[in-house]
Amino acid sequence: MDLTRTGLPGIGLQHVLTTERGRQVGVISHHTGRRDLVIYDKEDPDTCVVTVLLTADEASALAELLGTGRIVERLNELHRQVEGLVTEKIPISAGSPYDGRALGDSRVRTRTGASIVAVVRDGQVIASPRPDLVFAPGDVVVVVGTGEGTAAVADIFRNG
Numbered sequence: 001m002d003l004t005r006t007g008l009p010g011i012g013l014q015h016v017l018t019t020e021r022g023r024q025v026g027v028i029s030h031h032t033g034r035r036d037l038v039i040y041d042k043e044d045p046d047t048c049v050v051t052v053l054l055t056a057d058e059a060s061a062l063a064e065l066l067g068t069g070r071i072v073e074r075l076n077e078l079h080r081q082v083e084g085l086v087t088e089k090i091p092i093s094a095g096s097p098y099d100g101r102a103l104g105d106s107r108v109r110t111r112t113g114a115s116i117v118a119v120v121r122d123g124q125v126i127a128s129p130r131p132d133l134v135f136a137p138g139d140v141v142v143v144v145g146t147g148e149g150t151a152a153v154a155d156i157f158r159n160g
Contacts, residue, residue: 035059088150094137097160104131114145
């Protein structure tokens with residue numbers, strides 16, 4: 001597998017993935033937020049045979065379909081490699097002490113040693129969320145750590 005990145009002046013960025021079988025698939029990321037999914041001719045890699053224009057929302061949905069399973073695979077592999085590692089999904093309910101507050105306010109890692117690796121919001125995965133992410137009711141926080149650490153995180157989000 002080979003991945004190349006090329007700047008396209010005035011347009012944005014082009015990423016092209018060459019598969020093990022020699023097929024090239026690209027994504028052109030426009031400055032406007034639009035994404036073009038491009039499939040190149042196997043015999044002539046400079047010729048595009050199919051272009052699918054995607055809105056930012058469509059591109060996000062496709063990325064989630066392609067990436068979500070990969071995140072789960074990696075977490076499962078970590079579980080097999082590291083004895084005692086636990087993943088917990090913790091919902092943020094209306095009335096939670098962190099409903100409407102930023103992730104950084106929770107100081108989860110400092111307080112428990114566990115790490116928030118993702119937040120699922122409206123079916124979208126926010127991997128490695130930033131400390132300024134503000135929680136909303138219905139968010140599901142994905143935490144990795146020891147059983148004791150993840151239980152402590154659940155307690156923080158339920159009781160403060």
